[in-house]
Amino acid sequence: MSETVVEIIGLQKAFGPLHVLRGIDLEVRRGEVVCVIGPSGSGKSTLLRCVNLLEQPTGGRVAVGGVELTDPDVDIDAARRRIGMVFQQFNLFSHLTVLDNLTIAQRKVLRRGKAEAEEVARRNLARVGLAEKADAMPAQLSGGQQQRVAIARSLAMDPELMLFDEPTSALDPELVGDVLGVMRTLAEAGMTMLVVTHEMQFAREVADRVLFMDGGVVVEQGPPERVIAAPQHERTRAFLSRVLDPTHQGPNVPAT
Amino acid sequence: MAMSKRKRAQAVRGGQYALLVVVAVVLAVVADWQNIGRAFFNLDVARAQFPEIISTALVNTVTYTVLGFGFGLVLGLILALMRMSSVPPYRWLASIYIEFFRGVPALLVFIAFGFGVPIAFQVRFDIYSTVMLALGLVGAAYMAETIRAGIQAVPKGQVEAARSLGMSQARAMVTVVIPQAFRIILPPLTNELILLTKDSSLIYLLGLATSEYELAKFGRAALNEHQSMTPILIAGLCYLIITIPLSFLSRWLERRTAGGKKVSAPEATGLEVKA
Numbered sequence: 001m002s003e004t005v006v007e008i009i010g011l012q013k014a015f016g017p018l019h020v021l022r023g024i025d026l027e028v029r030r031g032e033v034v035c036v037i038g039p040s041g042s043g044k045s046t047l048l049r050c051v052n053l054l055e056q057p058t059g060g061r062v063a064v065g066g067v068e069l070t071d072p073d074v075d076i077d078a079a080r081r082r083i084g085m086v087f088q089q090f091n092l093f094s095h096l097t098v099l100d101n102l103t104i105a106q107r108k109v110l111r112r113g114k115a116e117a118e119e120v121a122r123r124n125l126a127r128v129g130l131a132e133k134a135d136a137m138p139a140q141l142s143g144g145q146q147q148r149v150a151i152a153r154s155l156a157m158d159p160e161l162m163l164f165d166e167p168t169s170a171l172d173p174e175l176v177g178d179v180l181g182v183m184r185t186l187a188e189a190g191m192t193m194l195v196v197t198h199e200m201q202f203a204r205e206v207a208d209r210v211l212f213m214d215g216g217v218v219v220e221q222g223p224p225e226r227v228i229a230a231p232q233h234e235r236t237r238a239f240l241s242r243v244l245d246p247t248h249q250g251p252n253v254p255a256t
Numbered sequence: 257m258a259m260s261k262r263k264r265a266q267a268v269r270g271g272q273y274a275l276l277v278v279v280a281v282v283l284a285v286v287a288d289w290q291n292i293g294r295a296f297f298n299l300d301v302a303r304a305q306f307p308e309i310i311s312t313a314l315v316n317t318v319t320y321t322v323l324g325f326g327f328g329l330v331l332g333l334i335l336a337l338m339r340m341s342s343v344p345p346y347r348w349l350a351s352i353y354i355e356f357f358r359g360v361p362a363l364l365v366f367i368a369f370g371f372g373v374p375i376a377f378q379v380r381f382d383i384y385s386t387v388m389l390a391l392g393l394v395g396a397a398y399m400a401e402t403i404r405a406g407i408q409a410v411p412k413g414q415v416e417a418a419r420s421l422g423m424s425q426a427r428a429m430v431t432v433v434i435p436q437a438f439r440i441i442l443p444p445l446t447n448e449l450i451l452l453t454k455d456s457s458l459i460y461l462l463g464l465a466t467s468e469y470e471l472a473k474f475g476r477a478a479l480n481e482h483q484s485m486t487p488i489l490i491a492g493l494c495y496l497i498i499t500i501p502l503s504f505l506s507r508w509l510e511r512r513t514a515g516g517k518k519v520s521a522p523e524a525t526g527l528e529v530k531a
Contacts, residue, residue, distance in 0.1 A: 081422035091417035105421035
């Protein structure tokens with residue numbers, strides 16, 4: 001039950017002189033949903049991108065499913081197959097239909113046959129509520145639909161871990177709910193998820209654990225009812241009051 | 257007398273039309289229409305050009321251009337990938353090639369290819385291979401830069417998504433980046449094809465047999481034979497038959513790409529996203 005999926009030890013990342021991650025330790029167990037919150041520039045997206053090595057860490061260890069990704073001799077393509085990633089900007093392949101977006105990696109990477117790949121694709125499209133959009137082009141879909149397709153595309157690879165990099169930040173407010181709904185269902189189905197988000201409501205209701213990052217370090221972490229509702233650190237409190245009460249008119253403590 | 261701005265603009269425009277009419281009238285009166293007609297519009301000479309100017313010359317021009325374009329496109333793609341390679345010598349080689357073949361006149365390349373290469377390397381290609389190589393080598397230098405620009409215009413997120421799905425760098429390039437890059441560069445590539453169509457007129461330098469004449473060479477041969485400019489005029493019109501539809505195609509593709517961008521605006525802004 002408490003098998004470790006992600007193990008990060010002493011993770012460092014610098015872009016030239018800019019030290020973005022200053023020693024992160026993190027463990028995510030199977031089936032756990034971990035939400036990472038924090039101000040922009042705090043390094044939370046970089047942390048996520050280091051987990052599947054889209055960014056090459058400058059120090060420390062990252063292991064997923066027992067495979068050490070920071071080993072220079074690791075087959076990174078093989079390791080990434082088991083890690084789904086959902087981007088802020090969806091990044092659907094704009095020259096392919098929705099169905100082809102879901103089948104192309106299955107066929108070229110997992111070497112599944114056409115029939116099997118399409119069967120898996122349609123099953124996952126149905127899972128995100130877009131079965132009828134199989135033949136549409138990405139540009140014909142709303143942002144929310146595109147993001148749900150992107151989630152389905154990752155799921156079609158049968159990942160053991162899903163990374164979400166601010167999946168709703170590029171969406172119109174009325175489309176956010178659909179995407180969060182899909183993610184919630186996914187979490188309830190037992191998927192291991194690492195989510196960078198600004199949706200405090202989602203983090204509070206779905207996360208098993210919330211990480212607050214600032215200045216490249218994890219300032220505090222714990223169950224959402226503690227980190228979000230009763231933060232221990234001043235920086236967490238300041239951040240949450242800005243997010244939950246943007247106009248600074250209410251009392252300087254987060255509600256609830 | 258004070259004129260309103262609008263009236264003045266009208267007067268100026270009227271003056272311009274009047275000037276145009278005067279010039280046209282003067283030209284019509286002064287020109288020696290009989291001589292011009294004999295030189296350019298000799299119907300007997302014109303009739304004598306058919307059907308060969310179509311069945312041989314036009315067909316050859318199109319064939320040469322397609323061969324050169326095809327080879328140039330493949331070579332251009334390889335050069336573009338070399339230019340962006342992580343291996344420095346590949347980058348240097350590609351840069352040198354591109355700078356060289358863009359910098360020297362195609363004319364010189366064809367002369368070198370027609371006379372230098374057969375002597376230097378003791379090889380003798382048939383005309384189609386020679387044309388394909390000569391036109392392709394020149395065209396590739398231009399197309400390489402166009403293709404590279406296209407590849408770099410594909411949003412970075414596309415590669416990241418492909419890599420996240422477990423695709424290798426090469427696999428992502430082939431299945432995701434290059435197909436999108438070609439969509440982006442279709443309009444400039446069509447222009448490249450138009451330029452190459454016209455450049456194909458230079459291959460007479462390679463030395464052509466009668467059956468290998470393309471439009472320009474065909475026109476010049478007929479000019480010598482009939483002492484009339486009429487074949488040149490017809491050859492020119494034949495070029496337009498090829499190039500005008502291509503330029504319409506290019507403009508249509510450009511409009512379509514521009515329209516497509518508008519639809520996928522969120523995708524297009526995905527360029528500089530990084531939290």
